[in-house]
Amino acid sequence: MKKVIKKTGIIEDFDENKLIQSLINIGIDDETAQKIFQKVYDQIPNLIRADDLWKIIVKELKKYHLSFAMKYNLKKAIYKLGPWGFPFEKYFAKILAAYGYETIINEWIEGNCLSYETDIVAIKGDERYIIECKFHNQEGIKSDIKTVLYVFGKWIDVKEKYPYLKSWLVTNTKITDEGIKFAECKNIRITAWKHPPNESLEKLIENKFIYPVTILLSGNKFIYSKLIENNFVIIQDLFRYKPEEISKITQIDLNKIKNLIEEAKNLT
Incomplete structure (x- = not known):
């Protein structure tokens, strides 16, 4: 074996x-x-x-x-958005936009006791969500009950002032059964790797082809960081400008940009 x-x-x-x-x-x-x-x-x-x-x-x-x-390469590509969490927040906001949400990133919201920086505020119709993005940059780590409890505590305080706000936890890894059970009990929405089965993170990505630029195999750490820094976060962003313009904005070699765009065409 x-x-x-x-x-x-x-x-x-x-x-x-x-x-x-x-x-x-x-x-x-x-x-x-x-x-x-x-x-x-x-x-x-x-x-x-x-x-x-x-x-x-x-x-x-x-x-x-x-x-x-x-x-x-999708799962590894999402890890490559790191090492910190802000690019993942930008990426998930782009995913939400593809599903008709209006989003605000890093908004401060006042609770009854404290004010909190919220990763994403998402609005669609009558729905209003405060979203906590929990990003892990290493494989094998799961989000657990501690993360869910943190999200719950923030939401409870904020909800005293804004009762219409709903809570949503998003993570790029799997989440423990205990975390899922508590979230379901307290009506906290979860988007994680492989959960929920029909609306998991990878399903949301694949259904709308909202792949991160880090999925492109001809890129490297420098290229990914320069793209994301200049708001080229998903592969569709590479089609918003001419290659020459992207090269000028990002300071990435023109031929490398052209290679990335050719790869991206395979995923749209």
Whole structure:
């Protein structure tokens, strides 16, 4: 049995079904997923680090179609929005805009006891949400009950002055069962990785093709930071200007910008 060393240091059995299902989840048909799995399996040693396994999978997906290699990169791409949380807040505000929300980032709201900086205020019809974005820049970490309790405490104080405001916690990782149970009990909306099943973070992204620029495989840390710094956060932002204009705004080499745009076209 081949084994995988996770980021946390835990060693797990290599899960054939998990890999095949992850390929199907990004739109690959069953037969092709089986073929790609076999090619990957034949290349890996008896013990392999998760990052090295990921590189092999992406390499094989590139041979099939670049778009699938990038989609498989989505979770890591969101981590690359870090190391701090503000780019993730900007990114989720862009996702919300695609779903018809008006948003305000980093708004101060006065509660009964204290004033709070709120990551996002989201408005759609009669709905008014204060959104807390909990960003983790390392794999293997879950948002837990402590995060939910923090969100709840802030909301309770603010709600005394603004009873119409609803609470929403957004995180780029999974959330513990305990956290979910408490949030459901207290009517706190949650958007997390794999939760809720039909409106999870990755589903919201995939349904509207609102992929972050960090999903583009020809980029690097410098390129991503310069793009996000200048409000090129999602791939659609790259089509708002001519390549020459983006290069001038971001100080990124023109040929690199053109490569990024060509990659982005595979995801729209």
